[in-house]
Amino acid sequence: MPISDYYLPHLLAVLWFVICWGGYTRYAQAKGRTTPCLASVLHLYREDWMRRMLLRDNRIADANVIGNLERNASFFASSTLIILAGILTVLGASDRAVSLLADLPFVQAASRELSEVKLLCLGVVFVYAFFTFSWCMRQYNFAAVLVGSAPMVGERHVTEQERKAFAERTARVISMAANQFNQGLRAYYFGMATLSWFINPWFFMLVSAGVVLVLYRREFHSDVLEVMVYTQTPAFESPKEKSE
Secondary structure, three states, rough: OOOOHHHHHHHHHHHHHHHHHHHHHHHHHHHHOOOOOOHHHHHHHHHHHHHHHHHHHHHHHHHHHHHHHHHHHHHHHHHHHHHHHHHHHHHHOOHHHHHHHHHOOOOOOOOOHHHHHHHHHHHHHHHHHHHHHHHHHHHHHHHHHHHOOOOOOOOOOOOOOHHHHHHHHHHHHHHHHHHHHHHHHHHHHHHHHHHHHHHHHHHHHHHHHHHHHHHHHHHHHHHHHHHHOOOOHHHOHHHHHOOO
């Protein structure tokens, strides 16, 4: 088989992978501006959270919530470093890794050079994940500073317009941090898809498309989104519910 024919499916798989990841990211950002999704709905809840925070003198609970969110990002950032260390270890023993993969069923035979390229691509995915999670942590730190600088209840020199602007600004910073966390999670999803490349480039393309479908379903049509959007009101209660 000519070398060009051997590498062509792998090049197509990588191109399809980049299109799936980058294309879905841009699509989700554009669609989220006009359609309810997890990101847009949660931003509205964050604005409500900040407005209610300004009505409380005690903000310990609010600071704890931001701290918990930051710890989630810290956990994934630490886990990503462990994954990268494992990838580097496998790169150092690529001959043994290739022989082990060759013994697995349904795995397409690959040269050492191609296997190392696959590992490097997998490493790039998780390097990107580390940068997004670390930037997410910093943005949650910024949000904690904003919460600490929030005007107290009864400060006469602070107008309602300034309070409203502060709540919107703080909610925006928290949403930006959450967006980075979401980007990091997507990197994990697509990192899992990259593992299928070691089996077969066509299977890699199929799994990449499957990841897009899973992400779309969860962000735009999940049950939790339906619950957060839905608001029960007396006008929409059924006769059975009213009798109860």
